[in-house]
Amino acid sequence: MLPPPRILGVYSRPGFWFPVKLxxxxxxxxxxxLMGSSGGGEGTEEKEGEEKLVVGATAGYGVKSKPTVKMMECVQQLSEHPKAIDAVYFNAANSSGHYLVAATARRPQGVINGLLFIRIPNVGILQLPRMPDTLMFGDGDQFGAEGLRITPVTPMVEWKIQYDGTMKxxxxxxxxxxxxxxxxxxxxQPYFDFDTDMDAWTLARSVALEPWSPQYFHNLKLAHQTHYEQMGRLEGTVVVDGRPHVLRLDSMRDHSYGHKREWKLMHRYGLHMFTTEDGIQGNVGVICQPATCSRLEMGYIYREGQMEPVTGVDLTLWQHGENGHPPNDYAFSxxxxxxxxxxxxSVLEAPEFYIGWEWETRVVERMATFRVNGEKGWGLAEWDYRHxxxxxxxxxxxxxxxxxxLVKG
Structure with missing residues (x-):
């Protein structure tokens, strides 16, 4: 039995076998x-605290990538693929309208996909001189290049972000x-590991939507990247033309690494990273990567000392900005x-940038205010489009x- 036609030729719909696949x-x-937590499967067994982890087994879909947080947090050894990836990303905001976004993605041969935005009220949005282009060139041994440097200090506790140079x-x-x-x-705060911490029913629902074949599961394996996130605080100073500005921001960071990152697979996504006045922090959104999941509902919130995975996101991408222009005033649950x-x-500013040798993807980094169940909030709404x-x-x-x-892919 053939699967139902995709919406707009992109978004899969439940077929006859959907309940069984789910x-x-x-x-x-x-x-x-169960195998990952008990030490079953291939690989050697090590301990982190009281938790047994599989070393060398295929990561993702319930299995961790590394046995310790120290191994997760360090600069990773890149694979031999031209699009190998080891990337870190930070965003931060506060109720006064200050925003900061910084990222460096390590690629082979010392290539870095790097970006930096700093929004200061009454000054504007500062950005790196080469933006919206993000191709930078460094030595390959650190998360940094051309004056921008992001450094792990203490695993899952402390990182440094530094920049010294001109901005526009x-x-x-x-x-x-x-x-x-x-x-x-x-x-x-605890970190959220998308390899192991996503709600199982929610992830299964996204996979069950897609037409299954040997090629489909091969695509799932090839496209996988380890990705984890953590909420926290970002504090320090930025000096602009000799004038210092103190930054005290609520922040989210992530770290991704894997065999390769192929931006051409990504059709689009909409992610919402926020903090509210009553202390809730979260990242919630929907990802459309048709080769793997055309509707992946993802995310988590941190409230009252507990990390809770998202079990459903009522945000229909094809009804919101499918033409490449995301809405600036909208709501979802x-x-x-x-x-x-x-x-x-409610979006305040929406700077854009492009990633890759061919500018394969366009990212709209929307600095926004939020209301979550009526509580005021602030943060970023990052929307991505294939370019x-x-x-x-x-x-x-x-x-x-x-x-x-250089072989680029």
Whole structure:
């Protein structure tokens, strides 16, 4: 029996076998989690505290990637694939309208996909001189290049973000401002590991929507990346043209690594990372990557000392900004811990950037205010779109000469 046609040729719908596939994949996830926590399967067994973990087994879908947080937090050894990935990302905001976004993705040959936005009220949004392009070139041994450096200090406790160089104001491409950034991320909160902590029914539902075949499960394996996130605080100073500004922000960070990251697989996503006045922090959204999951409802919230995975997200992507222009004033709901949350989003600023040698993806980094069940909040609403326009010559012409012969994918 053929699966029903995809909505807009992209988004899968439940077919005749959907209930059977849902139950089957749910129990498969539960089995993998049981094997991962008991030391079953391939690989050697080590302990982190009282928890047994599998070393060397295939990570994801219930199985952790590393036996200790120290091994997770360090600079990872890249695979031999031209699109190997080891990436860290931070965003932060507060109720006064300060926002910061910083990221560095390590690629082979010292290539870095890097970005930095700093929004200061009455100043504007500062961004790196080369943006919206994000290709940077470093030594390959750290999360940094061209003045931007992100450094792990204590695993799952502390990271440093530093920058020393010129930046430009959004909307003024010829402007130059001397900027020195020195901020520290700290956290005493647990991390959320998407390899093991996603709600099993929710993940199974996303996989069961798709047409199954040997190629489909091969795609799942090839596309997998370990990804974990942590909420915390970001504090420090940024000095702009000699004038210091104190930053005290609520923050979220993530770390991703895997065999490769292929942005061409991603159709789009909408993620919402927020903090509320009553102390709830979360990341909630929907991802559309048709080769694996065309509707992956994902996320978690941290409230009252507990981490709760999302069990449903009522945000229909094809009804929100499918034309490449995400809405600036909208609402959706999600469920976590047996409770429903209504989220209202109002976008203040929406700088954009592109990633990859071909600008394969376009990211709209929307600095926003939130209301979550009526409580005021602040944070980022990051929406991503597949981009087909290529990387302009004005940027490619400034790449180092050695990149001409580099295998890029």
């Amino acid at each position: 139950v089957f994949f749910y129990f498969l996830l539960r089995l993998r989690r 104001l959004q909307g003024s491409p010829l402007s130059q401002h001397q900027v020195e950034l020195d901020v520290t991320f700290t956290s005493d 999600f469920t976590a811990g047996g409770k429903q949350y209504m989220v209202e989003v 087909h326009g290529g990387r302009p010559h004005i940027y490619t012409s400034h790449d180092p000469a050695w990149t001409v012969d």
